[in-house]
Every structure is written in C-alpha cells, then in structure tokens.
Amino acid sequence: MKKVMTIWTIALAVVLAIALNATAYAKNHQVKLLTSDDNGQNMIMSPGYLKIALGDSVTFIPADPSHNVESISIPEKAAKFVSPMGQKYSHTFNVNGVYLYKCTPHFVLGMWGVIQVGDAENIEQVNKDWSTLSTGVAMNKARVSAYLSQVK
Numbered sequence: 461m462k463k464v465m466t467i468w469t470i471a472l473a474v475v476l477a478i479a480l481n482a483t484a485y486a487k488n489h490q491v492k493l494l495t496s497d498d499n500g501q502n503m504i505m506s507p508g509y510l511k512i513a514l515g516d517s518v519t520f521i522p523a524d525p526s527h528n529v530e531s532i533s534i535p536e537k538a539a540k541f542v543s544p545m546g547q548k549y550s551h552t553f554n555v556n557g558v559y560l561y562k563c564t565p566h567f568v569l570g571m572w573g574v575i576q577v578g579d580a581e582n583i584e585q586v587n588k589d590w591s592t593l594s595t596g597v598a599m600n601k602a603r604v605s606a607y608l609s610q611v612k
C-alpha cells in the first residue's frame with residue numbers, strides 16, 4: 461500500500477512539473493499598431509505576420525488612441541477577440557491555426573495582421589475569407605496577401 465502511494469506521489473509530481481514547465485515556457489510577443497512606420501508605411505501592424513507557439517500570448521500596443529484589434533477569420537474552436545480602442549491589450553492563443561485580424565476603424569486602409577499559432581490547419585478557410593474580405597479593402601491589400609503567403 462505504501463509503495464502504491466509513493467508511485468502516485470511521483471506521478472503527481474511529474475504531472476505538476478510538466479504543467480509548470482508549460483506555463484514557464486509560454487512566451488509573450490508584442491505587435492505594435494502603428495499610424496506610420498519607419499519605412500513610410502501607414503496604418504500597419506508591426507509585425508504584420510507573427511508565428512507563435514500554442515499557449516503564447518500577444519500584447520497589442522496602439523501607437524495612438526485610434527487603433528484596436530478585432531479577430532475576423534480564426535480557427536473554428538478559437539475564441540473571438542476585440543480590444544478596446546486605443547488600449548494595450550493581451551490575448552492568449554490556446555487553439556492552433558491562423559488568425560486574421562484587423563483594426564476596426566482602419567481595415568479599409570489595409571490595417572490587418574496575421575498570427576499563426578503552431579500548425580496552419582485552417583489556412584484554406586482564411587485565404588477564402590480574405591479573398592471575400594479584400595473586396596472591401598481600398599489600400600494595401602498586397603501587404604495582407606504577403607502576410608498570408610508567409611504561413612507555412
């Protein structure tokens with residue numbers, strides 16, 4: 461009986477150690493929401509394409525009060541997100557796949573971003589959605605297509 465307890469104690473310790481490690485290794489990334497960048501690009505997410513690991517978080521940092529982020533085409537099981545205007549906002553990505561998001565007021569100007577979490581299981585759907593959505597975008601469509609082409 462005592463031996464059985466010991467085995468369970470070890471098993472529990474191993475499970476806890478794995479869980480704690482997973483938390484310790486989750487990274488935080490930053491995306492800046494810029495009105496203009498150093499290359500003369502306007503209304504741009506920086507970086508526009510970002511690949512992260514499952515469980516990582518991203519902090520979106522608006523350069524001025526006019527920007528935010530809103531998820532548009534995301535994996536089926538993922539939670540939608542929309543950040544308050546002009547405020548720093550963090551989101552943890554707990555579902556693998558590709559996330560296409562926009563700045564709510566500036567999507568027409570091409571202010572979109574792509575985050576890939578692990579495997580790009582839903583890339584076909586995102587590409588399909590973008591081909592429809594892009595008809596409502598007046599500027600910098602090629603920028604968004606270039607982000608999507610980096611998904612692997």
Ligand SMILES: [Cu+2]
Pocket residue numbers: 493503526527528563564565566571
């Ligand atoms: Cu914006």
